[in-house]
Amino acid sequence: MKYNSIIAALLLLAAGAQTAWAQTMRVNLTGNRSVVYNMSEVERVVFIEDMAGGYEFVDLDLPSGTLWATCNIGANSPEEFGDYFAWGETQPKKKSGWGAYKYCNGSENALTKYCYLSSYGNDGFADTFTELLPEDDAATANWGWDWQMPTVAQFEELLSGDNTTTIWTTQNGVGGRLITSKSNGKTLFLPAAGFRDYNESIAFVGEAGFYWSRSLFEEYPFFAYTMSFEPGSIAGDNADRRCFEQSIRPVLAKRNQDEAHDFVDLGLPSGTLWAIMNVGASSPEEYGLYFSWGETAPKDDYSWGTYLYCMGEQNTLTRYCFDGNYGYDGFTDALTELLPEDDAATANWGADWQMPSEAQCRELYNREYNTVEWKTLNGVRGRLIISKSNGNALFLPAAGYCFGTRAESVGSSGEYLSRTLSTTGAYSSTNLSFDAGFISTGNSSRFYGSSVRPVQRQNPVARIRLSETELSLRENDTSQMTVTVFPSDASKALIWESSDESVAKVNASGLVTALGVGTCTISCRATDGSGAYAECSVQVTLRHEYVDLGLPSGTLWAICNVGADNPEEFGDYFAWGETQPKEDYSWGTYIYCKGSENTLTKYCTNSTYGYNGFADMLEELLPADDAATANWGRDWQMPSKAQLEELYSEENTTQTLTKQNGVDGWLIKSKAGEGTIFLPAAYNQITSTSISYVSSGGYWSRSLWHEQSNTAYSQTFTFIGLSPREGSVFTKGGNDSRDQGHSIRPVRRQ
Secondary structure, eight states: OOHHHHHHHHHHHHHTTOGGGGOEEEEEEGGGEEEEEEOTTOOOOOOOOOGGGGOOEEEOOOTTOOEEESSOTTOSSTTOOOOOEETTOOSOOSOOSGGGOTTBSSSTTSBSSSOSOGGGBGGGOOOOOOBOOGGGOHHHHHHOTTEEOOOHHHHHHHHOTTTEEEEEEEETTEEEEEEEETTTOOEEEEEOOBBBOSSSSOBSTTTOEEEEEEEEOSSOTTEEEEEEEETTEEEEEEEEETTSEEBOOOEEOOOSOSOOOEEEEOOOTTOOEEESSOTTOSSTTOOOOOBOTTOOSOOSOBSTTTOTTBSSSTTOBOSSOSOTTTBGGGOOOOOOBOOGGGOHHHHHHOTTEEOOOHHHHHHHTOTTTEEEEEEEETTEEEEEEEETTTOOEEEEEOOBEEEBTEEESTTTEEEEEEEEEOSSOTTEEEEEEEESSOEEEEEEETTSBBBOOOEEOOBOOOEEEESOSEEEEETTOEEEOOEEEESTTBOOOEEEEESOTTTEEEOTTOEEEEOSSEEEEEEEEESSSSOOEEEEEEEEEOSSOEEEOOOTTOOEEESSOTTOSSTTOOOOOBOTTOOSOOSBOSTTTOTTBSSSTTOBOSSOSSGGGBGGGOOOOOOBOOGGGOHHHHHHOTTEEOOOHHHHHHHHOTTTEEEEEEEETTEEEEEEEESSSSOEEEEEOOBEEEETTEEESSSOEEEEEEEEOSSOTTEEEEEEEEOSTTSOOTTOEEOOOEEEETTSBBBOOOEEOO
């Protein structure tokens, strides 16, 4: 198969006549997989050795070729015990027993999965599974698709005297079994990690080892095979209760060894990797084979009469039926997604592949992520999907569908199966449908013959780890959290949530923004149904401190000016209603006029001062024009005229000219308590290099001076001479020209 020319053609379509887009690279991965990359923006390639997902293994030259991991799941060295798992569960926990076991209804004779004898099943439940499916294999879930739990046969091979010798020994102070290959002398160490039964504590630590296989016990389904040992014995075919928690030593999985299939990375949020061709095709533009939903081989006649999972009609279903009205004799099994053995992609291409879910189909044509065009490739019409994030492309030929013994709409439409059953009726499945005018997901009778475009199987998410578990932020701070999903090839589709968005919010990429004082929890959850999640506790404190002066209104005053880090700093200067400092403070630079004091364009109650008689009757700054709100956040604002008057009222405070840390200013002290604030003599700004001493300390309010719209209410200091000294006067309010640069001392918004 000549993939290079095929991908080049796709990329040429995506970029028109730009030949640079035809530069591609196919990379062969482990497990006979490969991926095609767009190379147009690649600056360099760095090769990093990553063997079996980064986990080490040893080749003991066993007859089967099985390669054993050198340490347990959850361990970083051969001697570490690692984590403990109940059989078929993929996450460790702190309590064992049937009451805590995932696949039963509270007891060993109420099993809900992996039960071949109905006498042990919940309400007579039985299935045919005798080995763990990949989604329930702790090795696969935690280490990725290259790994799986061993079978009982692999344990027996490992311990066979024909292949190895085994002795009880101590390695780095840890007791356990050392297994040595008779063929090449290489060794494997299994620590005596003990196990957890019905008690919360781990028993027999350092005295015995218990290691799960992925094989169900042949006599009783509430048992599974395990390898166990102590100093005097070791056996690979013992059995133990599935609810007990034991160690797991993975083996490298032998999956999809016979044939490689290429996929393309479109940079989708879920991380889904799409195959570049249909099942049964040898190039992207070939139609490939047609399958009824849940069948794994093509056929000559597509009808209810030939459909595998019914008794001849749509209301006689025998598998995948959630509604007894469509089940044979009222049959239901509650299955809404294809099991691996009924998935045409898995059956034909191997365990690394599966049919897409309905959600993955929707994501594919979501125009937020991709562009979708009707195109012709090598004479074949179809839909070209082009990634907006990396420019990679995917082509879906218009293969039509099969009904009865004939093919319909070939070349004019496409019908692609998902693995998801329709919720509108158990007799139909969801599929990806398109023609020249539309593309969407829809429903189709399960017996129809449709195309299958596989996706790389994604592990269920076993664990999510956040970069932070606790965050301390000040108001308006942001923090970018990162997330690591285990295993690395699991779905990256995540949902971020905040328990209280008035305290902090989080966006879809994990950026946390602190909004108000308090605590909340930021959570990140997997959307693949695994239930995996992680949380971070966020505490938000004040960015800017305030003091309670015991004023009648309850107003809380900031302890420093906007732009200052301490009470004595002058901070920034602002024209009234502007939210940023500037170089020149004059009517010529003022934002709300046409160059002079009588051409106002906002905040004007007297048309004499308005541009062409303008008046909007606004007497108080809106939040968008309040420098305290704009710079410190929604919890702060500039004081009103009434709040300034209350501040310097002799009934409430005393005002004293003083020096604080060498800075002149006025100390305002509460008469109701011990609270004080210091207002430094920051003067007022005229230009970037000129500070006026005429009005020695000017502080804006948010209130317009009603009689003269070109002025606003302010609090100023009046000094005798050119500098503060004894005898200076604290002016109790006044007005100043709006174009001048004054300080701002915020108050907490009430």
